Amino acid sequence: MYQSIVEGLLASAEPAIRWKVRARVLCEPAGSPSMAALRDEVRGCAVVRRLLSPFDAGRRLPTYAKWQGAHWVLATLADLGYPPGDEALHPLREQVLDTWLAEPYHRDVEVATKAGVYRVDGVPVMRGRHRAHASQQGNALWSLVTLGLADARCDGLADLLLHWQWPDGGWNCDRDPAADTSSFFETLLPMRGLWAHGTDRARTAARAAAEVFLERRLAYRRSTGALIRTEFAKLHYPLYWHYDVLAGLKAIADLDLLGDPRCADALDLLESMRLPDGWPAHARYYRASADVALGHDWVDWGGTSTRRSNPWVTADALAVLRAAGRLTM
Numbered sequence: 001m002y003q004s005i006v007e008g009l010l011a012s013a014e015p016a017i018r019w020k021v022r023a024r025v026l027c028e029p030a031g032s033p034s035m036a037a038l039r040d041e042v043r044g045c046a047v048v049r050r051l052l053s054p055f056d057a058g059r060r061l062p063t064y065a066k067w068q069g070a071h072w073v074l075a076t077l078a079d080l081g082y083p084p085g086d087e088a089l090h091p092l093r094e095q096v097l098d099t100w101l102a103e104p105y106h107r108d109v110e111v112a113t114k115a116g117v118y119r120v121d122g123v124p125v126m127r128g129r130h131r132a133h134a135s136q137q138g139n140a141l142w143s144l145v146t147l148g149l150a151d152a153r154c155d156g157l158a159d160l161l162l163h164w165q166w167p168d169g170g171w172n173c174d175r176d177p178a179a180d181t182s183s184f185f186e187t188l189l190p191m192r193g194l195w196a197h198g199t200d201r202a203r204t205a206a207r208a209a210a211e212v213f214l215e216r217r218l219a220y221r222r223s224t225g226a227l228i229r230t231e232f233a234k235l236h237y238p239l240y241w242h243y244d245v246l247a248g249l250k251a252i253a254d255l256d257l258l259g260d261p262r263c264a265d266a267l268d269l270l271e272s273m274r275l276p277d278g279w280p281a282h283a284r285y286y287r288a289s290a291d292v293a294l295g296h297d298w299v300d301w302g303g304t305s306t307r308r309s310n311p312w313v314t315a316d317a318l319a320v321l322r323a324a325g326r327l328t329m
Contacts, residue, residue: 015041019081024319084148130164134171138190169208218266234282278309
């Protein structure tokens with residue numbers, strides 16, 4: 001059923017596409033000589049050169065510059081299969097860790113009103129809940145572990161996430177004092193980061209976070225069964241800090257929970273979006289540009305269409321279906 005789509009991706013000129021398929025769809029051994037060679041090819045490919053060239057000669061961009069800063073570049077490299085343990089990435093690692101472990105993130109500040117949040121230098125705590133942008137530390141943790149760049153300081157990222165976790169298992173940055181439910185946007189990346197971190201405590205917290213998604217079948221309201229947001233049923237690449245059903249399924253696959261029956265509707269939805277040659281990117285959150293500006297990315301990730309597939313989305317969709325036992329070849 002999917003053989004021709006897989007074969008088309010394996011013929012791609014982009015080594016990262018071929019790595020995604022061979023590693024996550026065909027499940028080839030990561031340590032094999034051919035896979036190691038492919039990851040070296042990823043390291044030298046044009047996409048990676050575009051991502052890293054702005055940092056040549058020690059140039060430093062703001063860590064979180066959307067979507068061109070060190071934070072986003074490391075996350076992208078991790079998703080592309082960049083080979084682990086590359087010392088050339090240490091300057092980016094140092095910048096990211098310096099940013100997300102800065103002293104204000106270790107300072108809880110009780111705040112009563114939304115307006116009061118903007119007058120504090122620390123993490124606001126409202127009605128017992130930390131209102132932190134936990135996706136930042138979560139994404140950094142996931143990226144550094146995946147790229148083989150983690151050191152003891154990553155324990156500090158995990159500790160912050162565990163300290164900020166809400167009673168329902170997730171995280172939220174909502175400044176409304178009445179907000180008492182975790183956000184999909186702020187929960188996805190901390191869940192992935194803690195699971196990758198791998199300690200018993202971190203993985204227990206990640207499984208608790210998974211319930212935020214599973215209780216809502218990854219995209220639907222508990223109260224009415226309606227779609228939570230229309231964009232959750234649109235596919236994108238990259239997602240950055242956003243959410244769609246494919247991103248939720250990828251993250252739940254990390255935790256080996258796709259067999260949970262509450263994933264079935266999301267998997268059905270994903271399968272229903274397939275075109276003859278793969279899956280499309282329905283929308284995007286970036287503009288490809290070499291100019292540093294809000295919303296710009298160094299790379300063109302294939303654009304959007306409702307009638308033609310996007311290879312990056314397609315490779316990820318196939319990997320999810322393979323992990324769910326739904327891929328027939």
